[in-house]
Amino acid sequence: MYNPTVARLTWRALLGRRRALILCVLPALLLVVAAAVRAMNGADDAVTSQLLGGFALATLVPLIGVIAGTGAIGPEIDDGSVVYLLSKPVGRTSIIVTKLLVAAGTTAVFAAVPVLVAGFVLNGNSQQIAVAYAVAATVASLAYSALFLLLGTVSRHAVVIGLVYALIWEALIGSLVPGAKTLSVQQWALALAEKVAGSGADISSSVAVPTAVVLLAVVTGGGTLFAGQKLRTLTLAGEE
Template sequence: MNPTVVRLAFSSLLGRARSLGLLALPLVLLAVCLLARLAGGEPQSSDGTLGRAVLSGLGLAVVVPLLALLVAAQLLGNEMDDGTIAYLLSKPIPRWHIVVSKLVAAITTTLLLGAVSMALASLILDHTDPGKALGWAVGAAVASVAYSALFLALSSMTKHSVVWGLMYLLVWEGALATLLEGISWLSIRSWSTRIAGWAGDMSVISADSAPLGYAWVASGVVLVAGTVWAAYRLRGLSITGDD
C-alpha cells in the first residue's frame, strides 16, 4: 500500500462536488427506515418481515453494492477512461501497490457510508436491540469489502464498469436470485446476509442459504481474486493507459 496513492484516492472521492451524490444512498435508506418507524408507531424488529425487507432488500441489495460500484468506478474506471491513470503508472510504484491503495480507499469509503448507515437504520427500526444493529453492520462490512474488490476488478477491465456492474446486480443478484436457489452460493448479498444473521443472532437466513463458513471463505476469495485481477490488468496497460 502506498500512502500517497491512498491520499490521492480520497482526494478524488471527496474533492469533487459529484461525490456528494454518494451520500444520497445511505440517506435514502435512513429516510425509509424513519418513515417505516413513524408509520408503525412502535419499534420494528430488524430481523422481522419489514426489517428484512428494508435492511436486506434495500440496504444489502441496493445501497451497499451501489456505493461500492460508484466508488470503484470513480477511483479506477474514470481514471482509465480519461487517461489520468498514466500519471500513477509513470511513477516507480508497483502496480499492485496502486490497486491495494485504491482498494483501501474504496473499502473505507463504502464502510463509512454503508456499514454505518446500516447500523443506524437498524437502530431507527428498533433501538432496543443494538446487537442486531451490530449484526447488520458486520454483514454490510463484509459486503463492502467483497463488492469493492469485485467492482475494482471490473473497473480495470472495461470503461463501462457502471453499466456492467448494474447488470450484474439487476440480473445475477436480482432476477436470477429469485428464480434459482443455487444463486445463494455465488451471491455476495446472500453471503453478507448469512453473516449478518450470525453476527446479530437473527433469523434472517433462508433454507437455501450457504453455510456460514462458506460465506466467510467465499467473501475472502472474492477479495483476493478481485485484487489480483485488477493488479494483473494494470500490469498490462501501457504508459498511455491504452488497453
C-alpha cells in the first residue's frame, strides 16, 4: 500500500519553501511561549495543561493538519498535475494511503514533537503531562490528516474550509460548547491524554476513552476510504 515514489513526491511538495516556513513558525511560537511562561510562573502543572490543551492541541495541531493534509494532494488536483501520477501503474488506494502517512508524519513531527518538548520545558513532564499531550497530538495528527486529505480531494477551497474548521470549530466551539465537544477531534485526543496521565493530572475530556477511540478510528478510516473513492472517480483525458 505504501509507495516510496509517491511518498518522495509528496514530501517534496509539503516541504517546499513557503509551506516549510509556516510549518516551522507555528511550533517555534509554541516553544517561545512555553519558555516565557516557565520563566514567569515556574513549573506549574495546571498552567502546563492549559497551554498544551488550550493552545497546542486545540489550535496548533489542527492548523498544521490543515497545511499537511490539504497540501498532500490538493495542489496536484488544482493544477491538474495529478493526472501524471494517475497515469502511472500505481493503485489509487496506494496513492491515498501513502499521502495520508506522509501528511500524518509531517503533522506529528511539526506538532507532536514540539508539544512534547514544550511540556518538558513547562514542567519537566511532571505527572506525565508532556507525554500525555504528545500522545494525544500524535493520534490527532492522524485523524486530522485523513480529514483534511479528504477535504483536499473534494474541494478546491480545501485550505480555506480547513482553516475555518480548525479555528472556529476545533479551537473555539469544540473547546467551549458542551454539546459540540463530542464531535471534536481535540476532545477525542484529549480523552487519550487523560488516560495516559492518570487522574492526578489536570487533564479532562468530555468524551469517554472507548467512545474517543471509536470516533478517531471512524474519522481516520472513513476519511481515507472516501478520499480513495473520490480519487478513483477522477478520469484521465482519453479514458472511457
